[in-house]
Amino acid sequence: MSKNDGPIKTEFSKMLEIDYPIIAGPMFLVSNEDLVSAVSNNGAIGGAPSLNWRTTELFKAAVQKIKTQTKKPFVVNLIVNKVNPRVDADLDICIEEKVPMVITSLGNPKTIIEKVHSYGGKVFCDVTDMKYAQKVQDLGCDGVIAVCSGAGGHAGPISPLVLVPYLKTKIKVPVVLAGGIATGRQILAGLVLGADAVQIGTRFIATKEAGVSAEYKKAIIDANPEDIVLTKRISGTPAAVIKTQYIEKTGLELGFVEKLLLKNSTTKKYMKLFRAVVGQKALEKAAQTTTWKNVWSAGQGVGLIDEVLPASTVVKNLIHEYWEAKNGI
Ligand SMILES: Cc1cc2nc3c(=O)[nH]c(=O)nc-3n(C[C@H](O)[C@H](O)[C@H](O)COP(=O)(O)O)c2cc1C
Incomplete structure (x- = not known):
């Protein structure tokens, strides 16, 4: 030093x-x-x-x-x-x-x-x-x-x-x-x-x-800031992820029914919980194993x-x- x-x-x-x-x-x-x-x-x-x-x-x-x-x-x-x-x-x-x-x-x-x-x-x-x-x-x-x-x-x-x-x-x-x-x-x-x-x-x-997996680390190195998109499909609120083929396929927005259930005061709480569990599972799978369902969270700093x-x-x-x-x- x-x-x-x-x-x-x-x-x-x-x-x-x-x-x-x-x-x-x-x-x-x-x-x-x-x-x-x-x-x-x-x-x-x-x-x-x-x-x-x-x-x-x-x-x-x-x-x-x-x-x-x-x-x-x-x-x-x-x-x-x-x-x-x-x-x-x-x-x-x-x-x-x-x-x-x-x-x-x-x-x-x-x-x-x-x-x-x-x-x-x-x-x-x-x-x-x-x-x-x-x-x-x-x-x-x-x-x-x-x-x-x-x-x-x-x-x-x-x-x-x-x-x-x-x-x-x-x-x-x-x-x-x-x-x-x-x-x-x-x-x-x-x-x-x-x-x-x-x-x-x-x-x-x-x-x-x-x-996390070597694939995830490599994706961080390969990605550019242009590849970072915000998806609501992980937790219901925008989360930054690398635009993989899987993310492109599933889209960034919640489905119509899910959006509706999130607006309704009775179903809102359960939908939030459901979305969090589904989103977490997808992240968990992609972080540690080889899968085509790649949901890799990262920020624009990937470019550096x-x-x-x-x-x-x-x-x-x-x-x-x-x-x-x-x-x-
Ligand atoms: C993969 C990933 C998971 C994160 N998980 C959490 C979390 O569980 N709790 C939290 O407070 N922040 C979380 N963050 C946010 C970070 O703590 C930090 O604020 C953020 O990454 C800073 O932006 P940068 O990624 O551009 O450096 C997460 C960020 C990433 C990239």
């Missing part, structure tokens, strides 16, 4: 006591113990959704394994809505194991904020607009993740060039930019916009550690990724590129 690859100090990195304000974003089916600990051991902070483990007991074992593999902070993502019946049990594990940072998606994070704060953990909440960001700020979260257009997973609709500075006009807690970042130069751009950190997902799919690397090298490259850009080399 040269002098130029030193720590990047922001409010976020100081709050978490880490060297680099970079979160390896929690990714359904992708993040595992090895990816999380490799990222955290290299000065950034690794994350995983609790639902990546099939039961709360397996999630607990995974957290314990991560703690044996790294002494540095790491992140767990909890999905806070009715589609996730495990949220309370998984939160209890976060409390028991004193998980250093929790990221919440959807729902009302009030209880999570209170309980995680009780042991000194930090809570950041996924947001895509000002209204929800203000709500979670008022509830006492430690920061927000600005999920922007171009992101993998459930991308927000607003460009990072706008969402970050816009949030900064009213949001006083740290803002983390998520969406499209795959290089150190972009991290610098994010910090210039006012972000206190970045959250990176897609770049970490093309790592040695990521728990051309190699599968160990996660430690990805972090080192990001830092090196950041300092090169910063020093105008």
Whole structure:
């Protein structure tokens, strides 16, 4: 490491006591113990959704394994809505194991904020607009993740060039930019916009550690930003995926009957659950096995990724590129 690859100090990195304000974003089916600990051991902070483990007991074992593999902070993502019946049990594990940072998606994070704060953990909440960001700020979260257009997973609709500075006009807690970042130069751009950190997902799919098939990793390398489309067929809300033959065949919209059932107040809840289960199954199958039904979630950053690397090298490259850009080399 040269002098130029030193720590990047922001409010976020100081709050978490880490060297680099970079979160390896929690990714359904992708993040595992090895990816999380490799990222955290290299000065950034690794994350995983609790639902990546099939039961709360397996999630607990995974957290314990991560703690044996790294002494540095790491992140767990909890999905806070009715589609996730495990949220309370998984939160209890976060409390028991004193998980250093929790990221919440959807729902009302009030209880999570209170309980995680009780042991000194930090809570950041996924947001895509000002209204929800203000709500979670008022509830006492430690920061927000600005999920922007171009992101993998459930991308927000607003460009990072706008969402970050816009949030900064009213949001006083740290803002983390998520969406499209795959290089150190972009991290610098994010910090210039006012972000206190970045959250990176897609770049970490093309790592040695990521728990997905070689085909999925190759698809990340082969894909261009033009290949990323938003489909409602996974969860009912737009999710970014690579436009494979299967995606082209099935289309991006829900069927007429499904749309109707989602509008009806009695059937809405069940349809959401049904869509989530069907979508998850398709993702699961495509992530780990060879199938023609390829549903591979990824963001527009695919255009800047051309190699599968160990996660430690990805972090080192990001830092090196950041300092090169910063020093105008
Ligand atoms: C395959 C995949 C799965 C994801 N799963 C989750 C998840 O379970 N929970 C979550 O909060 N974010 C999830 N995300 C979003 C990431 O944590 C991160 O915010 C996003 O990937 C950032 O955009 P980028 O992919 O352009 O770097 C997922 C993203 C991808 C690509």
